[in-house]
Amino acid sequence: MAIEIKMPTLSPTMEEGTLAKWLVKAGDVVKSGDILAEIETDKATMEFEAVDEGTIVVLAVPEGTDGVKVGTVIATLAMEGEEASAAPPPSPAASPAPSPAPAKAEAASPAARTEEQAEDHGLPPSPGEQPGGERDERVKASPLARRLAAAKGVELAGLSGSGPNGRIVKADVERAEPGAAPVTVAKEAASAIEAAPAPAPPPPPPLQPKAAAVPDIPHEATKLSNVRKTIARRLTESKQTVPHIYLTVDVRLDALLKLRGELNSSLESRGIKLSVNDLLVKALALSLMAEPKCNVMFTPDQLITFWRADISVAVSTPTGLITPVVTEADTKSVSRIATEVKELAGLARDGKLKPEQYQGGTASISNMGMYGIKQFDAVINPPQGMILAVGAGEKRPCVMPDDSLGVATVMSATGSFDHRAIDGADGAALMRAFRELVEKPLGLLA
Template identity: 65%
Template sequence: MPIELKMPALSPTMEEGTLAKWLVKEGDTVQSGDLLAEIETDKATMEFEAIDEGTIAQILVPEGTDNVKVGTVIAVIAGEGEDASTAKAAPAPAPAAAASAPTPEPVRAEPVEAPSSSSATAAKKDGPSPGRDPGSGQMEKGERIKASPLARRIAAEKGIDLSAVKGSGPGGRIVKADLEGAPATAAAPAQAAAATPAPAAAPQQAAPFETDIPHTADKLSNMRKTIARRLTEAKQTIPHIYLTVDIQLDRLLKLRGELNAALEPQGIKLSVNDLLIKALAKALMQVPKCNVSFAGDQLISYSRADISVAVSVPAGLITPIIVGADEKSVSKISTEMKELAGRAKEGKLQPHEYQGGTASISNMGMFGISQFDAVINPPQGMIMAIGAGEKRPWIVDDALAIATVMSATGSFDHRAIDGADGAQLMQAFKQIVENPLGLVA
């Protein structure tokens, strides 16, 4: 029987992607583990491996095709003993008549729980949630419905009861592709409106226009589209509060020089950013009320500091994560950061290496930027924006002197973090940076 190769979900949030390049052609024999194609997701270009053995009978989606939905059949493999020339994709089943579709009992939809590394681990260990039929994937009355924000909006618009939809995402999460062909119910729009907050209006896309000015027009990559969508969502739905402190860097710079001299035989060279990543992680542990995520009717509080670090890549911006930065040495952070940044620029990061995190840091000091306000990376609750270290007049021991000073601005989700708690985090961050021996204690 022919084996259908379907567009894979290479990350928990992936709903469609670009089939960038085929690495095989029709007639090729493949083994389990062979590379079949390169697929561009919203954050990286990833390789798609074969699971089954056989011969490539048909390639149904040509390379370079955009917006291929997860679950779409992209190729067919003829199994052992089959004639590759006759192996074809199975025809799509005809949609059931609307009149014969059963009407599921309405279930109150609750806000989706924000993803976290701890909850994902627990889900893997504990297996299916109570109330779910493992065979059918259907939800029982009273169980929390896991669905992406896009899936919820589509369900509300089309009147689809999410409790009757089987999710194909991680942990049974309902994604956009699961809603295709799902029956509508009259009660669904009303119940969704009553049970969940009204979704934010979809961001309006800029209308195409004509101009006589000489120009070029470049097609947006999946990454750039995702950046545009997420930043618009963040600014429209998250009430930002910004808090800025000025921090003297002279002690930190002196310590960095001494550490680099000691680490030189190991081939390790610390950057200022490596030390600031550690400082933010320690500050979050000191002020845990800022190490949180807002999740509708829940506040997710994290017990470790996973710091997402903004890295500029040719296609846009990506945020590789230093996991458990509060417990790692600055030399370990430096080594990991260099390795992650290198693979980020090559588009080779795995989803777990850039998705998640409890807070972010963005450093534009190398460009001479004195101070800026960064946009929060949802579902995180804060991001630290780092400006350039500059020579400024400064009071040292009650006398005017010249010191190296930088401005740091924290952006906080005011739904989850009060201004006073944000101020405590900024105070803790300043104290740690100005007394940097604590970074190596």
């Protein structure tokens, strides 16, 4: 029996993907573990492996196709010993059987239709006719007139009927002024109103940016990748829904730079070279453990406090920014952090990160000092509670610890905090802890 190969779910947020490239063709024999295709998700380009053995019969989705929904049949595989030519093509999604048209309302309630027809023609009601609820025999009125009177609040006893034998009909109620309704009818109407569920308000329409007109200037139009679409969606969501508070500190780097030089000399034989950013990742992780009120995530009804610090490190790639995660950065050595950051950054630039390597994280760090940026405010990466933006270290005049004036290498660091979860005082405590660890860096090695 032929096996349908479907678009897989390669990340928790993936709903569709781009079939970037087929690595097999019809007629190829594949076995479990063979790479079938490269699929671009909302995070990265990932390889899709075969699970079963057999012969590729049909490639249902051409490579380069965008917006392929998860679960869509993309290829068909004939099992071993099965004639490939006899394998059926991929079956389209089963469409639900048409349901019979609902019966018309008048057909479902012939009694109501008879009432209106009888009244329209000035005829008395049929024998045994009973209106909804108890009928007051002292007042002759059609069931339709009674319902209309209850809705308008008209007292039937005060009306004179124009129907046969003085019967009150619809036209009599419509001509009457609203007044006190009969007690029994009013109670029934009130009960019906109370029992009826209030209509749910329609959800607000999503904010859609208006497409700008392209000016008549020589240009090149580049199609947005899934990664770029995801970046745009998540950053827009963050700025619209997360109230940001920004706190900046100036940090002297001289002691950290000296320690880095000494550590690199000792690690040279192991082929490890620490960057300033590696040490800052460690400093942020330890600061979060020292100030756990900042190592949090906000949900609509809970505040989640994490017991370890997993740091997401912003990495620029050809397709956009991605944040691979250094797990347990608070307990790892700086040499181990340096090795992991280098490996993760390489995988990110090649689009080869696995979901578990970029999902999660309790806080983020973004370093633009290498580009000469002095200071900036970073956008929080939801659902995390904070992100640290690191600027360039530069020589600045400053007051030394002994109150003398001097020149030091100073870096500006700005923390962006989710103010729903983190108070300003707690964010300030984190920034102070971070500054103290950087200015007295031996604490990073303890």
